[in-house]
Amino acid sequence: xxxxxxxxxxxxxxxxxxxxxxxxxxxxxxxxxxxxxxxxxxxxxxxxxxxxxxxxxxxxxxxxxxxxxxxxxxxxxxxxxxxxxxxxxxxxxxxxxxxxxxxxxxxxxxxxxxxxxxxxxxxxxxxxxxxxxxxxxxxxxxxxxxxxxxxxxxxxxxxxxxxxxxxxxxxxxxxxxxxxxxxxxxxxxxxxxxxxxxxxxxxxxxxxxxxxxxxxxxxxxxxxxxxxxxxxxxxxxxxxxxxxxxxxxxxxxxxxxxxxxxxxxxxxxxxxxxxxxxxxxxxxxxxxxxxxxxxxxxxxxxxxxxxxxxxxxxxxxxxxxxxxxxxxxxxxxxxxxxxxxxxxxxxxxxxxxxxxxxxxxxxxxxxxxxxxxxxxxxxxxxxxxxxxxxxxxxxxxxxxxxxxxxxxxxxxxxxxxxxxxxxxxxxxxxxxxxxxxxxxxxxxxxxxxxxxxxxxxxxxxxxxxxxxxxxx
Amino acid sequence: xxxxxxxxxxxxxxxxxxxxxxxxxxxxxxxxxxxxxxxxxxxxxxxxxxxxxxxxxxxxxxxxxxxxxxxxxxxxxxxxxxxxxxxxxxxxxxxxxxxxxxxxxxxxxxxxxxxxxxxxxxxxxxxxxxxxxxxxxxxxxxxxxxxxxxxxxxxxxxxxxxxxxxxxxxxxxxxxxxxxxxxxxxxxxxxxxxxxxxxxxxxxxxxxxxxxxxxxxxxxxxxxxxxxxxxxxxxxxxxxxxxxxxxxxxxxxxxxxxxxxxxxxxxxxxxxxxxxxxxxxxxxxxxxxxxxxxxxxxxxxxxxxxxxxxxxxxxxxxxxxxxxxxxxxxxxxxxxxxxxxxxxxxxxxxxxxxxxxxxxxxxxxxxxxxxxxxxxxxxxxxxxxxxxxxxxxxxxxxxxxxxxxxxxxxxxxxxxxxxxxxxxxxxxxxxxxxxxxxxxxxxxxxxxxxxxxxxxxxxxxxxxxxxxxxxx
Ligand SMILES: [Zn+2]
Ligand SMILES: [Zn+2]
Numbered sequence: 001x002x003x004x005x006x007x008x009x010x011x012x013x014x015x016x017x018x019x020x021x022x023x024x025x026x027x028x029x030x031x032x033x034x035x036x037x038x039x040x041x042x043x044x045x046x047x048x049x050x051x052x053x054x055x056x057x058x059x060x061x062x063x064x065x066x067x068x069x070x071x072x073x074x075x076x077x078x079x080x081x082x083x084x085x086x087x088x089x090x091x092x093x094x095x096x097x098x099x100x101x102x103x104x105x106x107x108x109x110x111x112x113x114x115x116x117x118x119x120x121x122x123x124x125x126x127x128x129x130x131x132x133x134x135x136x137x138x139x140x141x142x143x144x145x146x147x148x149x150x151x152x153x154x155x156x157x158x159x160x161x162x163x164x165x166x167x168x169x170x171x172x173x174x175x176x177x178x179x180x181x182x183x184x185x186x187x188x189x190x191x192x193x194x195x196x197x198x199x200x201x202x203x204x205x206x207x208x209x210x211x212x213x214x215x216x217x218x219x220x221x222x223x224x225x226x227x228x229x230x231x232x233x234x235x236x237x238x239x240x241x242x243x244x245x246x247x248x249x250x251x252x253x254x255x256x257x258x259x260x261x262x263x264x265x266x267x268x269x270x271x272x273x274x275x276x277x278x279x280x281x282x283x284x285x286x287x288x289x290x291x292x293x294x295x296x297x298x299x300x301x302x303x304x305x306x307x308x309x310x311x312x313x314x315x316x317x318x319x320x321x322x323x324x325x326x327x328x329x330x331x332x333x334x335x336x337x338x339x340x341x342x343x344x345x346x347x348x349x350x351x352x353x354x355x356x357x358x359x360x361x362x363x364x365x366x367x368x369x370x371x372x373x374x375x376x377x378x379x380x381x382x383x384x385x386x387x388x389x390x391x392x393x394x395x396x397x398x399x400x401x402x403x404x405x406x407x408x409x410x411x412x413x414x415x416x417x418x419x420x421x422x423x424x425x426x427x428x429x430x431x432x433x434x435x436x437x438x439x440x441x442x443x444x445x446x447x448x449x450x451x452x453x454x455x456x457x458x459x460x461x462x463x464x465x466x467x468x469x470x471x472x
Numbered sequence: 473x474x475x476x477x478x479x480x481x482x483x484x485x486x487x488x489x490x491x492x493x494x495x496x497x498x499x500x501x502x503x504x505x506x507x508x509x510x511x512x513x514x515x516x517x518x519x520x521x522x523x524x525x526x527x528x529x530x531x532x533x534x535x536x537x538x539x540x541x542x543x544x545x546x547x548x549x550x551x552x553x554x555x556x557x558x559x560x561x562x563x564x565x566x567x568x569x570x571x572x573x574x575x576x577x578x579x580x581x582x583x584x585x586x587x588x589x590x591x592x593x594x595x596x597x598x599x600x601x602x603x604x605x606x607x608x609x610x611x612x613x614x615x616x617x618x619x620x621x622x623x624x625x626x627x628x629x630x631x632x633x634x635x636x637x638x639x640x641x642x643x644x645x646x647x648x649x650x651x652x653x654x655x656x657x658x659x660x661x662x663x664x665x666x667x668x669x670x671x672x673x674x675x676x677x678x679x680x681x682x683x684x685x686x687x688x689x690x691x692x693x694x695x696x697x698x699x700x701x702x703x704x705x706x707x708x709x710x711x712x713x714x715x716x717x718x719x720x721x722x723x724x725x726x727x728x729x730x731x732x733x734x735x736x737x738x739x740x741x742x743x744x745x746x747x748x749x750x751x752x753x754x755x756x757x758x759x760x761x762x763x764x765x766x767x768x769x770x771x772x773x774x775x776x777x778x779x780x781x782x783x784x785x786x787x788x789x790x791x792x793x794x795x796x797x798x799x800x801x802x803x804x805x806x807x808x809x810x811x812x813x814x815x816x817x818x819x820x821x822x823x824x825x826x827x828x829x830x831x832x833x834x835x836x837x838x839x840x841x842x843x844x845x846x847x848x849x850x851x852x853x854x855x856x857x858x859x860x861x862x863x864x865x866x867x868x869x870x871x872x873x874x875x876x877x878x879x880x881x882x883x884x885x886x887x888x889x890x891x892x893x894x895x896x897x898x899x900x901x902x903x904x905x906x907x908x909x910x911x912x913x914x915x916x917x918x919x920x921x922x923x924x925x926x927x928x929x930x931x932x933x934x935x936x937x938x939x940x941x942x943x944x
Contacts, residue, residue, distance in 0.1 A: 057708045060585030068584075113532030113540075113761070116900060204676055205760070205900035229903040233761070236529045236904075288677070289585070289705070428588060428677035431701040432708075 027378050031456050034311070035382050035449040041307050042445025048303030049437055051079060052296050052358075055282075056289040056432045063286040064326035065097040065257030072282050073262050076298075076323055080264040083306050085321075087265035093336035095326045096218070097257035098122055100286070101250040103224060105195075108132055108246050111237055117195070117224040118287060119249045120179060121211035121329055126193065126222045130248025131156075133192050137238055141178045147189040156245055157186035158195045160231050165201045169356060169418040175199045179210050183219040193222040193247055197231035202423035205229055209285040209426040215330050222249045259283070259325040261333045264302070266309045268318035268455065275344075276454045277320045277351040277409075278305065278447060279400055281327035288430030292421065296435055296443075297354035298323050304447035308455070315455035317349060324400045327355070328426075334400030338407065345407045350454040350461050352412040353398040354447065357424075359417035360439040361446045365391030367411035371463035379412070379453055386446055391415060410461030412454070414446050499850050503928050506783070507854050507921040513779050514917025520775030521909055523551060524768050524830075527754075528761040528904045535758040536798035537569040537729030544754050545734050548770075548795055552736040555778050557793075559737035565808035567798045568690075569729035570594055572758070573722040575696060577667075580604055580718050583709055589667070589696040590759060591721045592651060593683035593801055598665065598694045602720030603628075605664050609710055613650045619661040628717055629658035630667045632703050637673045641828060641890040647671045651682050655693040665694040665719055669703035674895035677701055681757040681898040687802050694721045731755070731797040733805045736774070738781045740790035740927065747816075748926045749792045749823040749881075750777065750919060751872055753799035760902030764893065768907055768915075769826035770795050776919035780927070787927035789821060796872045799827070800898075806872030810879065817879050822926045822933050824884040825870040826919065829896075831889035832911040833918045837863030839883035843935035851884070851925055858918055863887060882933030884926070886918050 059075055062068040073090055080088040098121055105115040135158045138144040144157055159182050163175035178196050186194040198208035207227045212219040224247070226234070237243045262282060268274065280297030284290020305321045308314075324333030338345070364383055366376040373393060380390040395413035397405030405411045417439075424430045454461070531547055534540040545562055552560040570593055577587040607630045610616040616629055631650045636643035650668050658666040670680035679699045684691040696719070698706070709715045734754060740746065752769030756762020777793045780786075796805030810817070836855055838848040845865060852862040867885035869877030877883045889911075896902045926933070 053708065057705060058583050058712070060579075060583065060705075107532075111530050111532065203905050205678060205903065206676065229901070229905050232905055233529060233532075233903070236525070240530070429701070431677065431705070433675050433701050433704055 025374050025378055031453065032382060035452050038307050038448040038452050039386060039445040042304065042448045043441050045303050045307065045441055045444045047083065047306055048299035048444045049440055051302050052291065052299035052435065053432055054079065055295045055298065056291045060289045061286045062282065062284050062290060063099060064283040064329040064332070065095050065259050066099065069259060069283050069325060073260055073325070076262040076282060083302065085264040085309060086267050088263070090260045090262050091336065091340055092258060092260040093332060094256045095259045095329065095332045097254040098218065098329065099252050101252050103249050105224065105245055105247045107237065108244050115230045115245070116205045116207055116227040117230070118207040118209050119251060120219065120223040120225060121209065122213055122217060122219040123223045123249055123251055124219055124221060125250045126248055130246050131192055132244055132246050134242050134244050135195065135234060137235065141181045141185060144182065144185045144189070149188065150190040152186060152189040152191035155191050156193045156195055156247065157182065157189065157191045158234060160197045160235055162197065163199055163201050163422060165419060167417055167419050168415060169421065172199070172422065180212055180214070183212055183221040183223045187220045191221065196225050198225040198228055200228065200422050200425060200427065203228050204429065206427040206429050209287050211329050213330070218253060222247065224249060259332060261325050261337055262323040264305065264321045266305055266314060266319040269314050269316050271316040271458060272318050273347055274317040275320050275348045276317050276451055277322060277348055277401070278451055279322040279324055279351070279353040280355055281324040281333060281400060283326050283328055285328055285426045287426065287428040289432065291430050291432045292357040292424055292434055293426065293430055294355045296358035296440060300354045300440065300443040300447055303444045304451055307448045308452050315452060316458055317455040319451055319455050327400055331399050334403050338403040345404065345409055348404060348409040350412055351397060351401040351404045351409045352414065352450065353401045354443065355398050355400070356416045356418050357421040358435045358440045358443065359421065360442050361386065361388050361414040362417050363389050363391040363415040365395040365413040365415060366393050367395035367397065367405055368393055368461045369410065369463040370465040372410070372459065372461045375459045375461060379450060382449055382453065383446055386442055388446060408462070412450055414450060416443065497846050497850055503925065504854060507924050510779050510920040510924050511858060511917040514776065514920045515913050517775050517779065517913050517916045519555065519778055520771035520916045521912055523774050524763065524771035524907065525904055526551065527767045527770065528763045532761045533758045534754065534756050534762060535571060536755040536801040536804070537567050537731050538571065541731060541755050541797060545732055545797070548734040548754060555774065557736040557781060558739050560735070562732045562734050563808065563812055564730060564732040565804060566728045567731045567801065567804045569726040570690065570801065571724050573724050575721050577696065577717055577719045579709065580716050587702045587717070588677045588679055588699040589702070590679040590681050591723060592691065592695040592697060593681065594685055594689060594691040595695045595721055595723055596691060596693060597722045598720055602718050603664055604716055604718050606714050606716050607667065607706060609707065613653045613657060616654065616657045616661070621660065622662040624658060624661040624663035627663050628665045628667055628719065629654065629661065629663045630706060632669045632707055634669065635671055635673050635894060637891060639889055639891050640887060641893065644671070644894065652684055655684055655691040655695045659692045663693065668697050670697040670700055672700065672894050672897060672899065675700050676901065678899040678901050681759050683801050685802070690725060694719065696721060731804060733797050733809055734795040736777065736793045738777055738786060738791040741786050741788050743788040743930060744790050745819055746789040747792050747820045748789050748923055749794060749820055749873070750923055751794040751796055751823070751825040752827060753796040753805060753872060755798050755800055757800055757898045759898065759900040761904065763902050763904045763907055764829040764896055765898065765902055766827045768830035768912060772826045772912065772915040772919055775916045776923055779920045780924050787924060788930055789927040791923055791927050799872055803871050806875050810875040817876065817881055820876060820881045822884055823869060823873040823876045823881050824886065824922065825873045826915065827870050827872065828888045828890050829893040830907045830912045830915065831893065832914050833858065833860050833886040834889050835861050835863040835887040837867040837885040837887060838865050839867035839869065839877055840865060840933045841882065841935045842937040844882070844931065844933045847931045847933060851922060854921055854925065855918055858914055860918060880934070884922055886922060888915065
């Protein structure tokens with residue numbers, strides 16, 4: 001029996017709060033057993049790794065809007081049909097296209113030596129043959145933003161801000177600001193170009209690519225990322241006096257290039273118009289073969305869905321696997337999907353996305369209606385044997401499903417350990433050999449169970465808090 | 473009292489053997505104390521790190537025979553004078569010159585994608601614009617050598633042999649055979665070019681450069697090393713069917729380019745015509761800034777000599793620091809030194825060389841006359857507090873002092889821990905940030921003590937075994 005509110009101290013209220021939520025729903029023992037069987041199958045799965053190996057080997061790099069991304073879609077259609085998905089189709093859209101042609105830099109003057117750089121997505125071209133200009137170092141984007149107008153006339157701005165390593169990737173948000181903001185801030189101060197220390201946590205001579213804008217817009221200046229040791233080198237040279245850099249970036253653009261989302265489905269039964277969406281992205285940056293970003297994510301969600309597809313009895317709801325196109329250059333696939341299915345988003349009961357490498361999942365967060373928290377707890381309880389701890393209810397969805405989350409679609413976020421993710425992210429080093437098969441399989445297991453629970457239980461993850469009946 | 477030989481069993485002989493050597497010489501307590509003070513100073517030394525930082529930052533890559541190597545010699549002369557060495561001079565010589573101009577490769581056909589390669593030193597050029605040819609994979613050089621004549625007509629040989637990681641670098645000898653042997657063996661079987669898996673122990677997209685011959689001779693074919701992930705990729709593609717590669721290598725050569733050894737001395741006193749030589753090499757491969765190979769080695773030996781130079785009383789023998797030129801492309805500096813000092817080698821009482829990175833020294837080996845083993849033990853005893861264990865007496869000298877060892881000069885080999893050395897060796901990743909300052913300083917400490925002991929004691933490291941007086 002509940003006490004009346006009037007009789008509760010504040011501390012007592014806090015202590016009582018969890019008890020006010022619904023008790024964890026009793027998960028049907030047969031559904032739980034099936035989820036556990038799927039986890040066991042996931043831990044022994046080879047389909048996901050083979051899918052990832054095949055994509056990274058046969059297609060390799062697959063820049064958004066490129067021929068290679070087109071080949072990846074055709075490849076995916078064949079693979080998904082080979083894996084016996086009942087439905088597989090492409091939803092096409094167009095994007096503005098950008099590709100690097102040449103990108104070289106060197107220190108000129110008394111200490112001549114090459115620098116290893118990569119142009120940022122959306123970088124404009126320098127004059128043919130490149131430019132020579134003195135660099136001016138800033139330790140943060142804010143620092144550059146405070147440079148007076150015209151103070152960088154004829155100069156190259158250089159933001160030398162390191163990135164903080166973190167398990168949950170939270171160092172990225174701070175570090176990526178300099179990638180998006182460098183060109184505009186440098187231009188405001190009159191600079192001719194912009195260089196940044198790579199957004200990454202490693203110390204290899206492998207610069208990190210990445211777009212200058214989340215909208216795929218062309219930047220206002222030539223802009224490139226330096227490998228971390230090259231940023232260190234410039235900082236050391238600057239301690240000795242002025243440093244002049246030769247920078248030659250040539251990029252090719254096109255107003256419109258073809259892209260698309262590849263979609264496969266496990267058709268539901270009694271609730272087949274309700275969608276459980278699990279996603280990843282098919283495109284990659286062009287320097288590596290996009291293994292951890294994001295062939296692995298596609299291998300994980302495809303393998304998870306395939307395990308459910310292979311069950312003798314299909315779950316009630318439809319499972320939709322979305323291999324998004326053109327994520328890297330502006331989240332175009334996610335936006336195209338949301339636009340194409342705008343009338344249908346109310347039928348999307350849950351969305352989850354694997355796009356943070358192939359490290360072990362260590363936590364399950366959710367973005368559910370408060371009344372649906374017992375369902376989160378039930379899921380977390382099932383996944384616990386995989387070494388996954390419960391997270392909070394603040395998940396808003398990753399890059400491609402963020403737009404679904406914003407439209408009210410409930411989100412599940414199986415959080416991967418990303419401690420090493422930004423050592424490889426967007427570099428030439430993002431290749432298949434970097435994937436730990438055991439960690440990968442743990443992901444397949446978690447996605448299979450999670451997806452199955454969402455599809456078979458019929459739970460309403462949007463569920464608002466029921467008005468409490470206060471006993472007073 | 474010794475037993476007669478006739479009375480000894482074989483096992484007894486073995487057990488008695490160590491006792492037959494001289495007892496460890498009593499090291500003059502003042503000399504020992506001075507060596508210990510030098511070790512303490514070495515562990516706190518900054519000169520060596522500053523020397524290494526300056527060379528890798530201000531000069532950067534310094535390919536043998538290049539302008540950059542010339543600049544490195546001028547830089548070194550100024551540094552050595554700034555460090556107050558009594559003598560600093562250059563001994564010049566000429567070498568055949570080779571440099572890379574372009575090096576690109578890609579898979580062509582159904583799975584088009586770039587490959588990351590670097591031409592091997594001495595590689596010939598392909599036809600202008602490159603060649604397209606099917607690759608044939610071999611798992612070892614021996615495997616390629618057994619290919620019948622003409623069996624590789626119109627093909628590219630690909631040796632995909634991994635390297636074994638080892639603390640003492642012994643995996644290198646086996647792995648490097650494919651680098652020296654690939655072109656000739658491929659040519660014998662009629663191939664147009666040769667690709668090897670990089671001689672290295674890492675999995676980064678950073679191919680390892682290196683010469684095709686220890687004599688600097690031009691190879692017989694275009695030849696390049698693939699980054700390890702690219703070799704893996706080719707192996708995976710070959711499992712699916714024939715693989716055609718586009719290979720474009722353009723190199724520039726010259727019959728003669730200027731190089732030289734930079735030499736500094738701490739002049740001895742009562743035995744000043746006797747030389748204790750400590751060396752390193754000033755040149756580097758061109759992809760990185762040659763930090764661990766071998767700016768660190770130069771920083772270590774220079775700092776060690778400088779600590780002795782700064783003592784109020786100079787040691788009896790002369791200490792000669794040799795910063796060899798053109799090591800990487802054919803050991804030219806070592807050979808030039810031995811030739812220039814041929815009449816004088818009998819006066820070289822000891823030689824040691826630091827050319828295996830900047831890892832901690834874990835062992836001291838020697839190559840002394842058997843009668844001088846007590847001196848090895850005495851040195852090992854002094855160095856033990858640095859975490860250095862005694863090694864055997866099989867040291868023959870590293871690359872540049874090997875020619876001295878072969879001519880009878882006693883060798884000391886402070887063996888660095890090279891477990892990670894071949895992750896970086898000859899790659900773009902060989903940069904200053906990879907050096908652990910504490911490990912570096914331990915090297916300075918060891919070299920300072922070792923060099924001082926050799927210079928001050930007057931010990932004869934060539935000493936043959938004295939004929940034993942058998943008591944019978
Ligand atoms: Zn991604
Ligand atoms: Zn070396």
